[in-house]
Amino acid sequence: MYAFDYHKPHSLAEAAALLEAHPEARLLAGGMTLIPTLKQRLASPTDLVDLGGLADLVGIVVDAGEITIGAMTTHAAVAHSKEIKARLPALAALAEGIGDPQVRHRGTIGGSISNADPAADYPAALVGLGATVITDRREIAADDFFTGMFETALAPGEIVRQVRFPIPLAAGYAKFPNPASRYAVVGAFVARTAAGVRVAVTGAGPSVFRLPEMEAALASSFAPQAIAGIDVPEDDLNRDPHATAAYRAHLVGVMTARAVTTALES
Amino acid sequence: MGLMSQPIRRTEDKRFITGRGRYVDDVKMEGAAIGYALRSPYAHARILSIDTEAAKTMPGVIGIIVGSELEAAGIGHLGAAFPASMLKNRDGTPRVDGDRALLTVDYVRYVGEPVAFVVAESQNAAKDAAEQILVDYEELPAVGLIDEAVAPGAPLVWPQAKGNIAVDWEQGDEAATETAFAKAAHITRIDLVNNRVVVNSMEARGAAGRFDKETGHYELFVTSQGAHPIADTIAKRILKIPQERLRVITPDVGGGFGLKMSTFAEYPLVLIASERFGMPVKWMSERTEAFQSDSHGRDLKSHAEMAFDAEGRILAYRVCTDFNLGAYGLGFGPGIQNIIPMFVVGGVYKVPVLHNYVRAVLTNTVPVEAYRGAGRPEAAYIIERIMDLAAREMGLGQDEIRLRNFIQSHEMPYRSYVGALIDSGDFQRNLHDCLKQADWAGFPARRAESEKRGKLRGRGMAYYIEKTAGGASAVDISFTEAGRVEVGVGTSAHGQGHETTFAAIVADKLGVPFESIDLIQGDSIRAPHGGGTGGSRSLWNSGNGILKAADAVIDKGREVAAALLDTSIDQVTFDDGAFRAQSSNRFLPLLEVAEAARSGTKLPAELNERLEKGLNSSGTHDEKGDTFPNGCHICEIEIDPETGKVAVISYDVVDDFGFVLNPLIVAGQVHGGVAQGIGQALMENCLYEPGTAQLLSGSFMDYTMPRADDLPSFGFTYNEILCTTNPLGIKGCGEAGTVGAAPAVMNAVLDALWDKGVREVDMPMTALRVWETLQRAMGG
Known part of the structure; x- marks a missing residue:
């Protein structure tokens, strides 16, 4: 270096x-x-x-309706948190599926979302749950936070402090990992909340995105069959030796249905 | 009870598992500088100039070596292990290996070819300097894939190799095969791709060298599968110095798989740099560097046809193969798909006549050399895939078609059409045992159960055979003053556990404590000359050699014991570790006799004189006769049709390795080999970009290695059908798992997809490829 x-x-x-x-x-x-x-x-x-010296940035706080996670909290801490497992098991499961044990014990939620890798898992959870990113300057809605491939709404010098997740009625995450890197080829996060259903997909496109048509279908019937006929256009999807755009488009439907099934079982 | 045939744990493991292994990177040489290779970013280019002036002035830089300086100094080039006479074109013209300098002078021919060697105080300083070396390249058109290279008008890697064919070769009888095909009741045809793989030994390559200007001697620590072959190459071919001026040492090694058999440019370069700059120099490959500078494996395309009579008996077999040699014919590369597998091309079957035509194709890619099995997995893949397909076409069971064509145990020793003399084996029995072990008969119920869960289940079978043995080297047994037994061998373990297996033989044979035995290996001066470890034949070589050396120890020991016990030699027997006088109850343990012989104080002068080195003895197993490890593999897989993902559900093997010396180590070899075969069949794929020959799968982010959670628990048993051509009765087990696994897995994948209308599957059957194959078959 x-x-x-x-x-x-x-x-x-x-x-x-x-x-x-x-x-x-x-x-x-x-x-x-x-x-x-x-x-x-x-x-x-x-x-x-x-940022390793900032103890304030580490920790998980769970209250009635929200879970707040410090930016320097590791994936392993999220995965093993008893409270997150009890209140938002889909988030713990997502964290448990990131990388390998070494990565999970070093990697942090703040680092992951600030890097905004198009194939990272956390962006799906933030957008799927309608989370809020809290920085040293302001609060940013997850829908506005991820702006492109490796791009976020963070201004130069702005530091992520925390991420605040509303606790949904039910949620599920399903990912098809890249067999080599185990990043998401497609990862779908589905959440059912009092306000409706959110579906967010990571890995498939240049940045995490929502699927309004599936959200509407699931809002009227929260079951995997509800999205069976909905095609995902492949035009803007990623392509690489491990997955074509057509394959990714297909997997978006499969992973979303599986995330719904997981949510129903939770 | 003896140690041989016992599942004793490996002596090496405690050291390896607790981080006490000593690898090349652990070798500390005082004042050592770091070497770094600047590599070509182009697949094919002419070098117009190399300017190192600015780089040489960078902080921490000690010096930079370029190819023209090596040429001027008369440094030799790398080359192939096969002499020109051993492998030439069908028309008798010589093959083309290309000419591989340590550092290229005028052209680069693959991405990763070394262009300059920077020596600096740290790796960072060396890299900083490498970035300042100005190489003026004129980019040339490149070919990376076999199809590109053999296309009419393709750019040539070497002008003297027309059509990029380095060598063409054939075996068998083309006309007689054609005649037999004309009488066939059924002909099965298949086209197969054997995908290119990156070796990826856990420990990357590395070398640390120093030159002593007082003595003019060179010392090289290197990651290898044998110190002597590397010492021979560097002394004779590269540095052109007397052998005794170079000592090559290989400490612990983290995996070889064929890769570490060859001499790579960086090894002599650290010695040359040490001599030139006056300090030890170390070079360690980084992982990214390994992807583009280690030799690769496999990479061939074959068309095969099998002719059968109406009962499904083989009448004739023909194969046409093009294999990717890379940009240079190095090491065993040119011979891997022709000479090395020539005796197993017909598998375990009675093939009355065959014709096998093989072309080595030059491309602008890193050279392709030996990779676990080296040609034999490829041969097994072709014949076991075509037998499977033939069974489907003719409506025969996968077991039935094999049983009808097997060479029978009562026909052995059996001379095959291609000239192999198979001494022993019972293919029928192993197959039947494997059917039972894998519950072959219960498959329909398991398939129905998978179907209920929406999964496609398939089962596949392969029956492989290998040929090994050869490359004799001496074994030295010597006794030290400290009461230890040193066993010197010319083989060189890099994960095989030789410290354990070889010691078990010595302990049993001489009755000395297992713990008193030290293995001397991987040292071109201290260990007896040998060809290293490769090709599943170290036990054949050193194990049988130990028997001979131990016999010589006992012979000498009886003479010494007779003098000590005051009796005649014919009255002295040896058993249970002691020499006994038959006339009395007196006995002497072997180690006592050895010490008496070593010190000589109690022995008559005449005997001392004759036994110059006490009981120390050598032995070489140099008897003719090949060995033929063989076995049956059965694999069951399940496909998730929604994603295309293949899961290996169960894997069973029944092997015949002859005598099994350590069942634990043998099981480990089979497990690792099968994992490697599953990896190739389902995951691993080394991709070069069409048109540019840029390496696309250049890191573990893109290149999929098999992991523990990709694999089932393996069912492994064996039948010990002793080999008749060596005293231990062993056949060799190191490569076997890899040889059988790829066809067994692929036959299982085809079985799962067959009812969906799929007829062709090629490695690796990744989730993407399975899904696309299903889409096509279902008209999607």
């Missing part, structure tokens, strides 16, 4: 000041994407600002 200066601030303000002082700095959360990228010399930040 290229040389860089390393900083480990102990407050959000200190971290923000470092980012301000070093315009080419990058935030380091769990480092599960950034470190390999650095090792392959695909990125050359002048400075790394490690």
Whole structure:
């Protein structure tokens, strides 16, 4: 990797000041994407600002209607949280399916969503549940947060503090993993809430997206059969050696139906 | 009870599992610099110039070596292991291997070919400098795929190889085969792709070398499957120095699979750099680098036809194969699909006549060399796929078509049409045992149950045979002052557990404690000369060699014991680790006799003189006679038709490895081999981009390795039908799992899809490919 200066601030303000002082700095959360990228010399930040010293950013708070997860909380902590398992098992299951044990014990929810990998799992949960991203400056609705491939609504220097998930009536996540990387080829998150049904899909397109037609069909009948006839257009979907756009379009229907089944069983 | 045939745990495991293995990267050399290879980003280009001036001034840089300097210094080139006379074109003209310099001078011929070797104080500094080397490339058209390379007018990798054919080769009788085909009641035809794979040993390649300018000696630590073949190549061919000036040492090795048999450019380069810059130099491959610089495996396309009579008996067989050699014919590469598998091309069947035509195709890809089985899995894949298809076409059972064509045990030793002399085996019995073990008869019920869950279940069978043995090397047994028994071998373990298996033979044969035995291997000076470990024949080689060396120890020991016990040699017997005088109750343990012989204090001068080295003895197993490991594989898979995903539900093997020395290690070999075969059949795929020959699957993000959760628990049993051509009666087990697995899995996948109208399946049957195949079959 290229040389860089390393900083480990102990407050959000200190971290923000470092980012301000070093315009080419990058935030380091769990480092599960950034470190390999650095090792392959695909990125050359002048400075790394490690958020690992900010204890405030770690933790899970569950109250009556919401679960709030600190940005530096690891996937393993979410996966193993008794309260999340009890109140929002689909989210715990999603976290348990990310990467491998090493990744789950280093990788964080804040790092994952800020990186906005099109094949990451968390974006499906945030959008599928209608979560809110809380930064050091403002609150951003998940629907507005993911703006494109590796792109978010975060302004330069803005730091994710927490993610707040409303607890749905029922939810399910189903993913078809890339056999090599185990990232999502297609991952579908389905949530039934008092306000209606949300369906969010990751892995299939350049960024997480919702399926309004399926949401409407599931709102009138929350069962896998309800979406049986709904075709997903393949025009804007990703294609790679592991999955064509047509295959991804097909898998969107299959994974959404399976997520509904999981939600019904939960 | 003896240790041989016992499932004793491996001596090596505690060291490996607790992180105490000592690998090349653990070798610490004081003041060592780091070597880094700058590699070609192009598949084919002319090098107009290389400018290293700016790079040489970078911080931490010690020096940079380019190809023209090596040429000027008279450094030799890499090459193939087969002499030109052993493998040439059908018309007698020589084959084309290309000319592979350690660092290319004028052209690059694949992505990843080394262009310069940077030596610096750290790897980071070396990489920084490599980025500053200015190479002026003129990009040329490239061919990466077999079909591209053999197309009329294709760009040539080497101008002297017309149509990119490095060598064409045939065996059998084309005309007689044609005549037999004319009489066929049924002909089955099949086209098959054997996908290209990346070896991916867990430990990547690496080398650490130093040159001692006082003595003029070189020392090289290297990841290998044998120190001697690498020492031979580097001394004779590359550095052109007397053998004794080079010592090659291979410490613990994390997997080879054929890859680590060859000498790669970086190994002599660390020595050359050490000599030139005056310090030890270490090079370790990174994983991304390994994808594009390690030799690859497989990559062939075959068309095969089998002629049968009305009863489903084979009349004749013919095969046409093109295989991808890569840009250079290196190591065993040119011979892998022709010479190496030539005796097993007809499998376990009575094939009255055949014709096998094979072409090696040059492409702008990394050289293709040996990969677990080296040609024999490919031969087994073709014949076991066509037998399966023939059974379907003729309405015979998968077991029945095989039983009708098997070479029978009472016909052995059996000389096959292609010249193999199969000494022993009972294919029928192994097949019947495997049917029982896999509950073949219960399959319809299991299939019906899968169907209820919306799944497609299939079962597949393969009966493989391999030919191994050969490459004799000496075994030395010596006794140290400390009372230890040192066993030197020319084979070289890289995961096989030789410290355990070889010690078990010595302990049983000489009656010395298992714990007192030290294996000396992987050292071109300390260990006796040998060809290393590859081709499932180390036990054949060193195991049988140990028997001979141990016999010599006992012979000498009887003479010494006679003197010590004050009796005549014919009165001394040896059993249970002790020499006994028949006339009295007196006896002496072997280690005591060995020490007496070593020190010589109590022995007559004449005897001391004759036994120059005490009881120390050597033995070489150099008897003729091949071995033929064989066995039946049955696999059951289940397909999720919604996603196309294939799940391996059960996997059963009944093998014949002859005498099984350590059932635990043998089971491990079979498990690993089957996993590798399943990986190739369902997951692994090395892709080069059409048109550019850029490597597309260049990391584990895109290249799928089989993992524990992709595999079932394996059912493995064996019948010990002793090999008649070596004293231990062993046949070899290292590659066998891989040889049988790919066709068994693929036959199972075809079985699951057959009723949907699918007739052709090619490896790897990934979820995407299964889904697309189903869509096509159902008119989607």
